[in-house]
Amino acid sequence: MQQSQPGAAESIGDGRHAFTPVARAKRGYEYIAEQVRDAIATRRYKPGDRLPTEREMAEIFEVSRNGVREAIRSLESSGLVEIRIGVHGGVFVAAGDPQTVSRSVRDLASLGALPPENVLEARILLTSDVLRLACERATEEDLKRIEDDILVTEREVLQPGAQRTFQITRFYRLLAEATHNKVLVILTDSLAQAVHVRLLRGGPPVNRRVGELRRRIVGYIRAGDSESAIGEITRHLIALEESMATAERVIGA
Amino acid sequence: MQQSQPGAAESIGDGRHAFTPVARAKRGYEYIAEQVRDAIATRRYKPGDRLPTEREMAEIFEVSRNGVREAIRSLESSGLVEIRIGVHGGVFVAAGDPQTVSRSVRDLASLGALPPENVLEARILLTSDVLRLACERATEEDLKRIEDDILVTEREVLQPGAQRTFQITRFYRLLAEATHNKVLVILTDSLAQAVHVRLLRGGPPVNRRVGELRRRIVGYIRAGDSESAIGEITRHLIALEESMATAERVIGA
DNA sequence: AGTGTTAGAATGGTCCAGCCAATTGCGCGT
DNA sequence: ACGCGCAATTGGCTGGACCATTCTAACACT
Numbered sequence: 260m261q262q263s264q265p266g267a268a269e270s271i272g273d274g275r276h277a278f279t280p281v282a283r284a285k286r287g288y289e290y291i292a293e294q295v296r297d298a299i300a301t302r303r304y305k306p307g308d309r310l311p312t313e314r315e316m317a318e319i320f321e322v323s324r325n326g327v328r329e330a331i332r333s334l335e336s337s338g339l340v341e342i343r344i345g346v347h348g349g350v351f352v353a354a355g356d357p358q359t360v361s362r363s364v365r366d367l368a369s370l371g372a373l374p375p376e377n378v379l380e381a382r383i384l385l386t387s388d389v390l391r392l393a394c395e396r397a398t399e400e401d402l403k404r405i406e407d408d409i410l411v412t413e414r415e416v417l418q419p420g421a422q423r424t425f426q427i428t429r430f431y432r433l434l435a436e437a438t439h440n441k442v443l444v445i446l447t448d449s450l451a452q453a454v455h456v457r458l459l460r461g462g463p464p465v466n467r468r469v470g471e472l473r474r475r476i477v478g479y480i481r482a483g484d485s486e487s488a489i490g491e492i493t494r495h496l497i498a499l500e501e502s503m504a505t506a507e508r509v510i511g512a
Numbered sequence: 513m514q515q516s517q518p519g520a521a522e523s524i525g526d527g528r529h530a531f532t533p534v535a536r537a538k539r540g541y542e543y544i545a546e547q548v549r550d551a552i553a554t555r556r557y558k559p560g561d562r563l564p565t566e567r568e569m570a571e572i573f574e575v576s577r578n579g580v581r582e583a584i585r586s587l588e589s590s591g592l593v594e595i596r597i598g599v600h601g602g603v604f605v606a607a608g609d610p611q612t613v614s615r616s617v618r619d620l621a622s623l624g625a626l627p628p629e630n631v632l633e634a635r636i637l638l639t640s641d642v643l644r645l646a647c648e649r650a651t652e653e654d655l656k657r658i659e660d661d662i663l664v665t666e667r668e669v670l671q672p673g674a675q676r677t678f679q680i681t682r683f684y685r686l687l688a689e690a691t692h693n694k695v696l697v698i699l700t701d702s703l704a705q706a707v708h709v710r711l712l713r714g715g716p717p718v719n720r721r722v723g724e725l726r727r728r729i730v731g732y733i734r735a736g737d738s739e740s741a742i743g744e745i746t747r748h749l750i751a752l753e754e755s756m757a758t759a760e761r762v763i764g765a
Numbered sequence: 766a767g768t769g770t771t772a773g774a775a776t777g778g779t780c781c782a783g784c785c786a787a788t789t790g791c792g793c794g795t
Numbered sequence: 796a797c798g799c800g801c802a803a804t805t806g807g808c809t810g811g812a813c814c815a816t817t818c819t820a821a822c823a824c825t
Contacts (some may be wrong), residue, residue, distance in 0.1 A: 286778065287779075296619075299622050300622040301712075302713065306623055306624065313806065314806095322779080322780085323781070324779045324780090324781090325578055325581075325779070326778090326779070328578075328582060328806090329581060332586050332589075333540070333586065333588070333589040335586070336545075336586040336587075337615070337616070338584070338616070338619060339619055339622075340695045342807095344786080344787055344788070344805060344807075345786090345787050345788025345789060345804075345805060345806080346787090346789045346803065346804040346805055347789065348789095348804080348806060349804095352623070353623030354623065354625065355620045355624070357620065359616045359620065360613065360617055360620065360702070362617045363590070363591070364698075365614040366549075366590050366591060366592055366608075366612065367591070367610065367613065369552050369553040369592075370559055370592070370605070370606065370607065370608035371559065371608070372607065372609075373695060377693045377694045377695040380693055380695070380696075381693060381695040381696050381699065382697075384641040385638075385641075385699075388641070397814085440634060441627060441630045441781095442629045442630040442706075443630070443633075443637075445620075446634065446638075446672045447697060449613070450695070453695075456553060456656075459553070459554075460554060476738070480814085512641075539806095539807065539808090540808070541807095541808095548815090565775085565776065566776080566777065575809085576808060577809090578807095578808085578809075581778090581801085582808095584777095595777070596776085596817090597776060597777045597778075597815080597816050598775080598777080598815090598816045598817025599775045599819075600776075600818065600819095601775080601777060601816080602775095602776065602777080603777090613809055
């Protein structure tokens, strides 16, 4: 996988030179992971297929079993393979879990690599697109699911000692699911996770009025009034950002 | 790391039950990776900080050094830590490389988990948002960079035996960079990678006219005519999708 | 004083050989 | 026919050993 080189090269020059960072001594397991990745990318191995056993790979690649295990760990953490144990166990090409993407984004947010104002802007744009599509495509079932979730959330939020849960993520994912577009679900979920990380780090108190707000949104979607829905949620996202920003200023984070 | 549970639970029921998959016997290294992840998420460790050495962690967590190494491999592959060797080397919390996200998306695409029509739709929406912002914010420098890249691309494309390179990814990233929004760059790049994977798997021949098209886009951006730019690129993305679809039908992939 | 040079220490990188735990199939006994 | 347990195969994990890389600090030579 030549993923790091292009980025690195371009960030330095104008892209015209053909230089690449001096082939840093890659570690053994990287070569293994790379080969497996390529084999999957080129469809030589498809989801569900079983790779050779650890012991076999150790022979094939001429490394110790430990080296193979590290490579597998890396691939597993990327969501490319999954492991089953027992006879007929082994390393299998995974089906592809969409959550790996939002986990990446969450990690980036954990590291503070995502400026909040950029997340906010992207979120407003993305959510607006989602709402427009949702107005066209949401089925009654989709809307029911959202309404059920609102009830759950209200119950969670009104309980004494309400903790931050995954409600933030859930609502937006359900909205995105109403577009019937998997990719939009992934993107929406990713941005929600970026905010979620921040909320977990001592954010503002839980807003007890979320229920009302969300019900209004659903109402607009039912009526096919995308512009009102967008306006409503945009104001909400901005308000949320402001309350997070002040909360962080108080803590001094 | 409770990332797999919420998704799994919700996909089954209505979200009202509090059931969680029977705590599958987690492997030792997962506990380690989880603790380190949490420590980073809660800012107990910040980018640049050094974690204990492998040997120390092995003592702390009461596992073998191999176990620790597997945990580190997993975190490294998530882009959370990076390793330096030598005295004063060790495991350091990373700065956060945006490429981890697009790599995730690319992996998902490799696994065939992203329906092409969903990618196309998301790409059209996202690129439209990007172009609107770019029309407002692009500096002369931004546009210069794009024009330079177009020249590079034309040279690459017109060479005999033109190979698919990273030009597809590059152009869209540069467009996104003109919005001066890091998050939009990440999202744009991710979707471009999803398409790139497909192109590498025997896509249609390289389009030799890309230069003209891209120059027109830049022209519209300079003129602040976002709608024309959007129309142009939307038609292009749709045409690209169609040519990929037919190419795949021929191959029988 | 300045300048190489070298020895040592600390770190991750790798290997080996072995045993444990989970899973499954097969054959034996009832 | 049924069930029970053994055996085979897989990944999970251990502990110990040694190598490769890097940096520091002491030393030797100008």
